[in-house]
Structures are given as C-alpha cells and as structure tokens.
Amino acid sequence: MSRIDGLFERLRGQGRTALIPFVTAGDPQPDVTVALMHRMVAAGADLIELGVPFSDPIADGPVIQRATERALAAGVRLRDVLEMVRAFRTQDTVTPVVLMGYLNPIEIMGVETFAAEAAAAGVDGALVVDVPPEEAAELAGKLRPHALDLVYLLAPTSDAERIARIGGVASGFVYYVAVKGVTGAGNLDIDGVGAKLAEIRARIPLPVGVGFGIKDGESAARVAAVADAVIVGSAIVERIEALMETPAAIADAVADFIGALRQAIDAADRRREAP
Amino acid sequence: MATIADEMQQPVAAEAVQTGYHYPDANGHFGRYGGRFVPETLMHPLAELTDAYERYLKDPAFLAELDNDLRDYVGRPSPLYHAERWSRELGGAQIFLKREDLNHTGAHKVNNTVGQALLAKRMGKTRIIAETGAGQHGVASATVAARMGLECVVYMGEVDVARQRANVYRMRLLGAQVVSVKSGSRTLKDALNEAMRDWVTNVDNTFYIIGTVAGPHPYPAMVRDFQAVIGREARTQMLERSGRLPDVVLACVGGGSNAIGLFYPFIDDADVRMIGVEAGGEGIASGHHAAPLCAGKPGVLHGNRTYLMEDENGQIAATHSVSAGLDYPGVGPEHAWLKDSGRAEYIAVSDDEALAAFHGLTRTEGIMPALETSHALAYAAKLAPTLRRDQTIVVNLSGRGDKDMDTVAQLDGIVL
Ligand SMILES: Cc1ncc(COP(=O)(O)O)c(C=O)c1O
Numbered sequence: 001m002s003r004i005d006g007l008f009e010r011l012r013g014q015g016r017t018a019l020i021p022f023v024t025a026g027d028p029q030p031d032v033t034v035a036l037m038h039r040m041v042a043a044g045a046d047l048i049e050l051g052v053p054f055s056d057p058i059a060d061g062p063v064i065q066r067a068t069e070r071a072l073a074a075g076v077r078l079r080d081v082l083e084m085v086r087a088f089r090t091q092d093t094v095t096p097v098v099l100m101g102y103l104n105p106i107e108i109m110g111v112e113t114f115a116a117e118a119a120a121a122g123v124d125g126a127l128v129v130d131v132p133p134e135e136a137a138e139l140a141g142k143l144r145p146h147a148l149d150l151v152y153l154l155a156p157t158s159d160a161e162r163i164a165r166i167g168g169v170a171s172g173f174v175y176y177v178a179v180k181g182v183t184g185a186g187n188l189d190i191d192g193v194g195a196k197l198a199e200i201r202a203r204i205p206l207p208v209g210v211g212f213g214i215k216d217g218e219s220a221a222r223v224a225a226v227a228d229a230v231i232v233g234s235a236i237v238e239r240i241e242a243l244m245e246t247p248a249a250i251a252d253a254v255a256d257f258i259g260a261l262r263q264a265i266d267a268a269d270r271r272r273e274a275p
Numbered sequence: 276m277a278t279i280a281d282e283m284q285q286p287v288a289a290e291a292v293q294t295g296y297h298y299p300d301a302n303g304h305f306g307r308y309g310g311r312f313v314p315e316t317l318m319h320p321l322a323e324l325t326d327a328y329e330r331y332l333k334d335p336a337f338l339a340e341l342d343n344d345l346r347d348y349v350g351r352p353s354p355l356y357h358a359e360r361w362s363r364e365l366g367g368a369q370i371f372l373k374r375e376d377l378n379h380t381g382a383h384k385v386n387n388t389v390g391q392a393l394l395a396k397r398m399g400k401t402r403i404i405a406e407t408g409a410g411q412h413g414v415a416s417a418t419v420a421a422r423m424g425l426e427c428v429v430y431m432g433e434v435d436v437a438r439q440r441a442n443v444y445r446m447r448l449l450g451a452q453v454v455s456v457k458s459g460s461r462t463l464k465d466a467l468n469e470a471m472r473d474w475v476t477n478v479d480n481t482f483y484i485i486g487t488v489a490g491p492h493p494y495p496a497m498v499r500d501f502q503a504v505i506g507r508e509a510r511t512q513m514l515e516r517s518g519r520l521p522d523v524v525l526a527c528v529g530g531g532s533n534a535i536g537l538f539y540p541f542i543d544d545a546d547v548r549m550i551g552v553e554a555g556g557e558g559i560a561s562g563h564h565a566a567p568l569c570a571g572k573p574g575v576l577h578g579n580r581t582y583l584m585e586d587e588n589g590q591i592a593a594t595h596s597v598s599a600g601l602d603y604p605g606v607g608p609e610h611a612w613l614k615d616s617g618r619a620e621y622i623a624v625s626d627d628e629a630l631a632a633f634h635g636l637t638r639t640e641g642i643m644p645a646l647e648t649s650h651a652l653a654y655a656a657k658l659a660p661t662l663r664r665d666q667t668i669v670v671n672l673s674g675r676g677d678k679d680m681d682t683v684a685q686l687d688g689i690v691l
Contacts, residue, residue: 055459055590056576058471059314065458077588103312103575108589130312130575134302155316157478162318180316181476 003096003124004149004172007046008207008228015273017224017265019044020209021258022100022233024051024067025084026076028244034087036251041095043255044262049127049231052081052101059129061184063234066241078105078114082121089122096124098151098172103128103139111142118148125149125172133169140169149173154200154208156180156192167204173229174206179213184234188213194226217264224268232261296542298612303492303579306615308608311491313471313578320478325493327398332500337393344389345504348422349379351386353505355512355669361639368522368662370655372642372672373509373537382645382674383505383533384415388484390501392419395482402426402481406470408435408463408529409600409647410442411674412486417451427451430469432462435599442678460593463529463603467577487530488607491578495607502536509669510540517667523548523658526671527651528568528621529600531607533673538619548620551610552654554596555623565594567606568614568621581608597626597682598646600674628653630686633676645674646682 001009011018021040025033037048053071057064078101085097099118106114106128118126125148131139133152140150149172154163157180166174178193179185193210200208210223211231220230239257243250298305311321331337345351353374362370375383388405395403403420405427407413413429420427429451436443436455446453459465467489474483488495488502506524513521524541526534528551541547556564564570567582574583576591584592584604596602613619624632629646632653637643644652648671655670662668676683684691 056464056468058468058577059475061472062458069458072590077590079588104583104585104591105589107574108585108587129314130578132311132313132315132318134318135310135312153315155314155319157316157319159319162315166315177314177316180478182472185476 002147002149002172003094004047007096008173011046016269017227018046018209018229019258019262019265020047020049020229020231021045021236022049022051022231023236023240024053024064024071025081026053026071026074027067027237027240028070029074029247030076030080032247032250033084036254037088038091039251039255040258041092043258045095045258047096047098047229049098049100049233050081050085052078052099052105054102054105057102059182061182061234063184063237063241067237070244078109082117082123085123086121097122098125098127099123100127100129102130106139111139115142115146115148119146123148125151127151127153127175129153133166136169151175153177156196160199160203163200163203170204170206172206173209174200174204175231176200176208176210176227177212178210178223181212183212185213188219188223190222193223197226217260220261221264221268224265225272230261230265298609299492299496303496305609305612308573308581308611309492309495309579311578312575312580313491314475316475316478317491321491321493327394328493328497331394331397337397341390341393344393345386349385349389350377351504352508353377355509355516358640361636362659364639365656365659367659367664368666368668369664370659371513371521371667371669373505373669375505375533375671375673376642376644376648376675380411380415380418381677382411382415383502383536383671384412384486385418386504386536387486387498387501387532388412388415388419391482391484392423392425395425395484396423398482400480400482402428402477403484404428404430404470404473404481405484405486406430406463406466407486408432408466408602409598409645410435410439410446410678411600413451413453414442414445414449416484416486417446417449420451421449428473429453430456430466430473432456432460432466434461435463435466438682439599439678440681462594463599464577464591464605471577487532488535488609489530489577489579489581489605495579495609498532499535499539499609502532503539505533505536505671506538506540509537513667513669520544520547521669522662522666523550523668525550525552525651525655525668527552527601527647527673528606528610529554529603529647530605531610533671535607535609537669537671538613542618549613549618550654551619551621552650553621553623554598554601554650555625556595558625559623563595564623565596565602565604566623567604568610569623573611576605579608581605581611582614597629597686598650600645600647601650622654624650624653630683632656633683642672643676644672645676646679648673
C-alpha cells in the first residue's frame with residue numbers, strides 16, 4: 001500500500017483528520033527546508049506538500065509568489081527539491097510527501113525522468129496545478145508505473161460532470177480548493193464547502209483535502225469537521241517570511257503554529273466522534 | 276465587400292471541407308500545441324466561454340452587431356495602401372500596407388476587443404479585465420468598456436507603465452483602473468499572470484479579454500477569428516486591385532494576433548508565403564531578445580503549450596525588445612503549429628533594424644508606424660529587393676507610432 005493510502009486508512013481508523021502543511025521548497029534558503037519538514041512532522045503534520053518554485057505561478061497569491069521568488073533567487077530548482085526529499089527520507093520513511101507546482105519545469109526535465117527520479121527520491125505524489133485531467137494523460141501515464149499519485153484539484157466551479165471525470169482518474173486524495181481565488185485568498189464559506197464536499201464524496205471514493213483560506217486553528221477546526229484533510233499554506237509561509245532575516249528561528253515558529261492547528265483539529269475530531 | 280455575417284453564416288463543416296485547414300481540434304489543440312493548462316477553477320468558465328463563442332459566432336444577430344461596430348465604431352474596412360514611394364526606394368517587390376493603424380484607437384487590437392466585449396455583454400458579465408504590454412490592448416479594452424458601461428481593470432507591468440505613459444493616461448481617461456504589476460519581470464507576461472489571478476478570483480462577474488492569440492482554449496481560436504477580418508479584407512482588396520493574391524503576407528509577432536489575423540484567410544493559398552517577424556532585440560546571439568519561435572523551445576505557459584523562452588530548468592526567461600508589445604516570452608500556439616508544419620516562416624529582426632524601418636517609412640510615406648509594426652517593415656525592406664517588381668508583399672501595419680514618441684526620442688538622445 002502506498003504511503004498516502006496507508007496514512008488515510010490509519011487516520012480513518014482513528015477517526016482523525018489529516019493536517020497537511022505546504023511550504024515552498026528552499027524558502028527562504030535551501031538549507032532550511034529538510035529540518036523544517038522534520039519539525040513539522042514532529043509537531044503534528046501528517047503529509048507534507050512541498051512547493052516547487054516556478055517563475056510564473058498563476059494560481060498563487062502574493063505570499064506564495066514571494067516565497068517562490070526567494071527560493072528561485074536562492075537557486076532552488078526541481079532537481080534540488082528532489083534532493084531535499086531524498087535527504088528527508090534518510091530519517092523519515094513514513095510521512096508522505098507530495099510535490100506541488102507547475103508543469104513546465106517537469107516537462108523540461110522530461111516527464112519520464114521526473115517520474116523515475118521523484119520515485120527514487122521518495123516522493124509520493126505530484127499536484128501539478130496547471131494540468132487538469134483533460135491534459136493529464138501523458139503525465140499520469142508516466143507517473144503510474146512509478147506508483148506516484150497524481151493529485152487533482154477540485155473547485156467551487158467544478159460541476160457534477162467534472163467531479164465525476166476527476167474521480168475517474170484521481171488517486172491518493174483529491175484537493176478541494178475552498179474559495180474561488182489564488183492561494184492565500186480570503187474568506188472561507190464553510191457551509192458552501194460542506195455542501196460541495198457532499199457532492200464530491202458522492203462521486204469520488206478518495207479522501208478529500210480542503211485548502212485555500214485556512215489561516216488559524218478556528219478555520220482549521222471548522223474544515224476538519226467536514227474534510228478528510230486540512231491543508232494550510234499561505235499562513236505558514238507568512239510566518240516563514242516574517243523570520244527570513246533569522247532563518248534559525250523559522251522551525252520553532254512554524255512548529256508552534258502546526259502544533260496549534262493540530263490541537264484545534266484534534267479537538268474538532270473529538271467533538272465529531274462524540275455522540 | 277462581403278460582411279462577416281455573410282461569411283460566417285456558412286456552416287462550419289462546409290467551411291472545413293472547403294478550406295482543408297481546420298485547427299484547433301475540439302480541445303483547442305493545434306497539433307501538439309495549445310490546449311487548456313489552467314487550474315481547475317477556470318475549466319468550467321472556459322467551457323462556458325467556448326460554448327458562448329461557438330454559439331454567437333454562428334448567430335446572425337450577433338454577427339450583424341459585430342459588423343456594425345467594426346464599420347461605424349472601428350472604421351472598417353481598413354484601407355490597403357500601395358506604398359509606391361517606399362517600394363521604389365527599396366527597388367523590388369511592391370509593398371502594400373494593411374492600414375490597421377487607421378482603426379479607432381490606432382491598432383488592430385480593437386478588432387478583438389469589440390468582439391469579446393459583445394460576447395461579454397451577451398454572457399451577462401459586468402466587469403472586464405485585460406493585460407497589456409504596449410498599452411494598445413489596454414486602451415482598446417478600456418475603450419469598449421467605456422462604450423458599454425462596463426467596469427474595466429487593466430494589468431500592466433511596472434516596466435511598461437513607465438515606457439508607455441501616454442497610454443496609461445489614455446486608459447485612465449477612459450475610466451479604466453490601471454494596475455501596475457510589480458512581480459517577476461514586471462512586463463507583459465507578469466501582467467498576464469496577474470490578470471489570470473484576478474479572473475480566478477472574480478470569475479462570476481468578470482470577462483477576461485485576452486489581447487492576443489495566447490492563453491487557454493478558446494482564446495487562441497477566438498481571438499484569431501475576431502482578427503481574421505484583417506486577412507479577409509486584405510485578400511479581397513488585393514484581388515480587386517491586382518487580380519491576384521499577394522506573393523507574401525508579412526506581420527510582426529508578439530503573441531501573434533495581428534499576424535494570425537492576416538495569415539489565417541491565406542492558409543489554404545499554398546502559393547502565398549506567410550512570414551512572421553519576431554523581436555530580435557539586441558540580436559539572437561546576445562540572448563537579449565523576444566523570439567521564442569526563432570530561438571526558443573516548446574513548453575507550457577499561460578494555459579497553452581507553445582514555443583517559449585526559458586532556461587534549462589524550465590523557468591521562463593526574461594525577454595528584451597525595444598517594443599513593449601513584442602516583449603513576451605511565449606507566442607500563440609497556432610504559430611507554433613504553423614512553424615512546425617512549415618506553412619509559415621518566422622524570422623527575427625533587431626531593435627536597430629526596427630528603428631531604422633520606423634524612420635524609413637515615416638520619411639518616405641508620411642506614415643509613422645508602431646515600434647512593433649516596425650519589425651515587420653524592417654523585414655519587408657530586406658525582402659523586397661530580393662523579389663521582382665511585379666511581385667507583391669502585404670505588410671500588416673498593425674498600429675501607429677504615436678505611443679512610441681518617448682521611446683524613439685530617448686533612443687535618439689532627445690528630451691521631449
Ligand atoms: C501595434 C501593435 N502591433 C503588434 C503588437 C503585438 O501583438 P500581436 O502579436 O498579438 O499582434 C502589439 C501589441 O501590443 C501592438 O500594439
């Protein structure tokens with residue numbers, strides 16, 4: 001069983017919701033990331049989403065755009081990100097890692113080369129933001145033999161037909177983008193999310209993670225009440241940015257924040273389990 | 276002259292049989308290029324847009340309204356002018372200029388914004404967004420928004436805001452909000468990124484008017500169809516004038532909309548050479564240019580697969596051109612396809628060659644072209660002497676040069 005499937009099966013057995021932090025690999029500098037990943041796991045992260053820097057991140061808001069620019073300025077490229085995962089795996093063979101990014105850096109490496117090298121490095125899946133199922137055939141075909149999941153986005157604008165189509169090709173989990181907007185954008189409409197998740201669950205048997213607009217324990221708890229995984233990105237990256245001049249302080253600050261999210265999610269899970 | 280309504284009412288299937296060329300396919304692919312590489316949030320809105328565009332481009336009432344607007348508001352048909360003096364000076368082929376500079380707002384861009392704005396209105400959208408480089412597309416978008424009473428936000432890179440100040444002011448006079456984009460290279464590609472982000476966020480009430488034949492399907496096909504009026508008119512005008520088709524059709528290529536607008540109606544005329552001219556900047560060898568078809572490789576950016584300027588890691592490269600409207604690292608996917616298939620040729624001319632052509636046409640014909648257009652003219656000036664006097668070249672005079680006064684003066688060491 002893959003690490004991702006194993007994770008969600010275990011959590012389901014425990015009645016718990018996964019916490020998935022996102023950080024941009026190499027932000028604000030390359031040597032921060034691997035240690036940060038370990039600290040996030042220790043603080044309660046279940047799966048790590050690692051952003052691969054790309055020069056033109058059309059789906060990202062200002063916070064992650066700036067993280068991307070810092071990482072690019074520090075020289076971080078797709079190959080370096082794979083090296084970070086390889087280093088992470090020398091100490092952690094359990095926590096799934098999903099790369100999140102855009103297609104062009106993968107294509108220029110060669111989709112086949114990427115699939116082989118990512119699998120060898122210990123990557124579990126990829127979420128390629130600008131590849132909807134209609135354009136995914138080649139990528140999916142090359143990832144599958146290496147047991148890499150291709151994680152798809154779903155959005156408030158995805159109608160029943162699109163949900164079914166994505167359900168037909170997705171593996172691992174699906175990622176519901178809770179707001180119309182870019183990463184870091186505004187206001188979570190939790191009732192709307194709940195209704196949409198019901199629609200998604202009726203058509204897709206995989207776990208559903210929810211991200212975009214979750215910024216604190218309270219919003220995390222509200223999402224945990226309806227989702228299988230809570231995905232938090234910009235709120236973490238903001239904390240990294242605030243400490244970019246003192247990188248040694250980043251891991252502590254992020255771990256504190258992850259710990260708080262974890263507590264809020266666990267409390268929500270207990271409330272849900274209680275009769 | 277046949278109206279668009281006349282020509283477009285021919286059933287699409289019959290047209291395909293007649294013309295042979297029938298790209299893109301239903302998913303927006305031109306061979307391996309094009310497609311729809313966007314975040315999931317935009318997939319449904321793009322499908323809605325495709326439906327509306329396919330429906331209205333067969334709707335007689337819509338086409339009649341478009342015809343009226345193109346005639347009375349834009350000023351079409353635009354003249355085909357025989358540049359006799361310039362042709363004589365160059366000593367070869369006869370050069371004809373398709374005068375898109377005489378359109379309302381001074382460039383070909385308005386052909387497309389009039390069409391997309393009509394579509395926006397039919398789709399019930401109340402807000403228009405656009406990206407712009409030189410500012411011509413921004414002005415053309417702000418213009419149609421003013422006319423239709425739609426809110427308008429134009430994204431423009433900070434670098435371009437500085438070098439096209441007159442156009443920024445024009446847009447503001449027209450009631451548009453101009454947002455100066457400070458991310459990335461602060462030019463056209465970043466303006467497009469920012470417009471996409473706006474669209475993802477405000478997709479319910481907002482229509483994104485892309486200014487060139489790039490972006491996800493249906494934009495490359497839709498913008499082409501709105502710009503193809505250029506080539507349809509030019510073809511008819513040449514036949515009326517000389518009884519035969521031109522030997523060469525020639526246009527500058529930024530994203531590629533004025534070029535495809537001229538080329539498209541000639542695609543099945545195998546004897547007509549189609550030549551697109553990219554921005555060679557300081558020379559291809561210098562690396563400081565904006566010529567993805569001449570010196571780039573295929574990749575994915577802004578929703579489609581096409582030729583790109585990128586580094587060995589797939590990061591999009593900084594571009595350079597003296598003309599803001601050509602300063603873009605990608606190009607419309609149909610041009611990528613026309614290049615690979617060999618149907619069209621693409622070459623690049625340098626900043627200096629373009630400037631020389633700018634001055635050349637201004638002095639010999641009293642027509643001051645845009646710096647973008649000057650790239651096409653520079654290659655026409657090279658090509659004409661190699662052809663016979665009875666051969667003809669149609670150059671798309673895509674826009675007028677008023678907006679470039681500051682840039683040209685500065686390069687000439689003059690303070691205005
Ligand atoms: C006058 C003029 N010509 C050409 C272009 C290049 O665009 P395209 O290649 O889409 O025609 C521009 C873009 O701003 C322009 O203003």
